[in-house]
Amino acid sequence: MVGTLLAATEEFRPFWQPLPVWDYWYLLLLPLCVGISIVYKSIKCREMKQVPREATVIFSMILLGMLAAAGGLYVLMRLLER
Amino acid sequence: MSAPRNPTFLPPPPLVALASWLIPGAGYWLIGQRVRGLVIGVTILLLFAVGLLIGGIRVVDSPLMESVEQRTERLNEEAIALRNNSSYRPPTLPVRALQKPWFIGQVLAGPVSLVTNYIGVTWGGDRGVPFSHARVNEIGVLYTAVAGMLNLMAIIDAAYRSSNEGGR
Numbered sequence: 001m002v003g004t005l006l007a008a009t010e011e012f013r014p015f016w017q018p019l020p021v022w023d024y025w026y027l028l029l030l031p032l033c034v035g036i037s038i039v040y041k042s043i044k045c046r047e048m049k050q051v052p053r054e055a056t057v058i059f060s061m062i063l064l065g066m067l068a069a070a071g072g073l074y075v076l077m078r079l080l081e082r
Numbered sequence: 083m084s085a086p087r088n089p090t091f092l093p094p095p096p097l098v099a100l101a102s103w104l105i106p107g108a109g110y111w112l113i114g115q116r117v118r119g120l121v122i123g124v125t126i127l128l129l130f131a132v133g134l135l136i137g138g139i140r141v142v143d144s145p146l147m148e149s150v151e152q153r154t155e156r157l158n159e160e161a162i163a164l165r166n167n168s169s170y171r172p173p174t175l176p177v178r179a180l181q182k183p184w185f186i187g188q189v190l191a192g193p194v195s196l197v198t199n200y201i202g203v204t205w206g207g208d209r210g211v212p213f214s215h216a217r218v219n220e221i222g223v224l225y226t227a228v229a230g231m232l233n234l235m236a237i238i239d240a241a242y243r244s245s246n247e248g249g250r
Contacts, residue, residue, distance in 0.1 A: 016211055018222065022218065028221050039235070042118055043235055043236060048118055
């Protein structure tokens with residue numbers, strides 16, 4: 001796994017070719033959620049010092065929501081497979 | 083820290099909105115909310131840049147700019163369609179824009195999206211920079227379009243604050 005990743009990284013040209021993360025694409029949703037949380041709470045909060053705490057809370061909620069949705073869909077798929 | 087610089091001399095909302103589109107976060111900077119502007123601007127530009135890093139710069143694909151190869155292919159397809167059906171009319175620019183709706187989100191991130199698109203179609207010869215495919219392309223498009231949509235929220239909020247003496 002690490003060898004494959006290293007081989008792909010050696011040929012990788014940033015911005016010209018896609019990032020060689022074919023098997024880990026779902027982890028790329030985490031920085032997106034962090035960015036959305038920060039911008040949303042920066043717009044919403046009256047004082048900027050509230051932002052780190054509020055953004056952490058909403059990021060956790062998004063993460064839990066996505067995990068719950070994934071778990072629910074997994075169970076539904078298993079039930080439909082029977 | 084986030085209080086307006088001078089409530090009586092805030093710039094007009096259209097100017098704040100334009101500044102926010104040109105440089106994400108600049109609208110807040112103009113109305114004196116510099117920390118807010120810096121945090122929002124840096125985060126939006128980072129999301130856009132990470133999207134380009136994930137999917138390559140061709141994730142920004144607009145109907146306004148095409149590589150030589152794309153234009154040749156499109157004109158050939160239109161010529162064939164016209165030969166087969168004399169009443170055929172080539173799609174207009176708005177119709178072509180609706181065929182790539184994600185660009186509407188991407189362009190809201192500012193001129194950086196247009197510059198990226200220009201580089202994508204002009205560098206790398208007639209074909210332009212190669213397209214990415216599958217999941218990484220989708221995630222790259224998602225990052226860049228979400229960055230643009232977040233900037234739209236920031237544009238509206240900064241313009242509203244400038245008309246409301248810096249408050250919400």
